[in-house]
Amino acid sequence: MLSDAQIVTFREQGYLNVGRVYDDKYVDGLRNRLEQVIAGKSETDPEALRNLRGDDMEGAEVVIQVVNIWEADDLFKTHLFQPAICEMASELMGCGTVRVWHDQIQFKPPRKGGPTDWHQDHPYWPIIQPADLISAWVALDDATIENGCMHMVPRSHHWGPHKGGTIGTVSDGFTPDPDMSRIPPGEDIKVVPCEVKKGECMFHHCLTWHGSPPNLSETGRPAIAVHYMPGYTRYEPNKTHLMEKRVEVQPGALLKGPYFPTVWQNGPIAPLTP
């Protein structure tokens, strides 16, 4: 359970590290399963397994994205329902019902892990409204400045959607280069590196500007984000999205169903079989 001060900080800043949610042994289990899924050794496939930096998984710059690893692995399915995380998501969103939009791994391998460009999440999710989702990002090993931890711009979730979610980067490599006409007067663009220790969880709002630099270190940077939606989130098709083929409700209806599990309903829920 979060304190009032933590909830206020999240609402003001747009992100919050809530500390440890798993012990090292459990994280090692998840990490091991992640390696199996990336190696193509799971019984079922996730929604997507690809290199976000190009077509070649063995290329010079790699960010391995796995979408809905929970469909491929039961330990990750259980992770969606982790009661402490779901309770905090409910508190931060101020909603008694919490569902999963989808999960997402971005694994940056050693030495050639690419950057994740500055962006906001919600503009990449054009089939769901409103933009009240939050993500729980759990480090499966220490995420450090050297291996490409997430960087956040505090308060940016108050500034509205920005040019389709893309913020831009100046030529120094990793400073946001926004359209300044969209930044409210008096606001300050400050980049905060957010190191997250193995087993800790950091939440961010779906309009908070964030990105992560390359991983040129000797260790990989494994982490999982679960994108949680408040129970009042609706399917409002506009453009398309990878997950749209899983939607079974009518336009305008609450987005729910076997692929968008309810993980908290004023209390914990046991994992379901899709």
Ligand SMILES: O=C(O)CCC(=O)C(=O)O
């Ligand atoms: O893991 C990363 O570095 C980026 C993840 C991300 O953009 C997200 O979870 O929204």
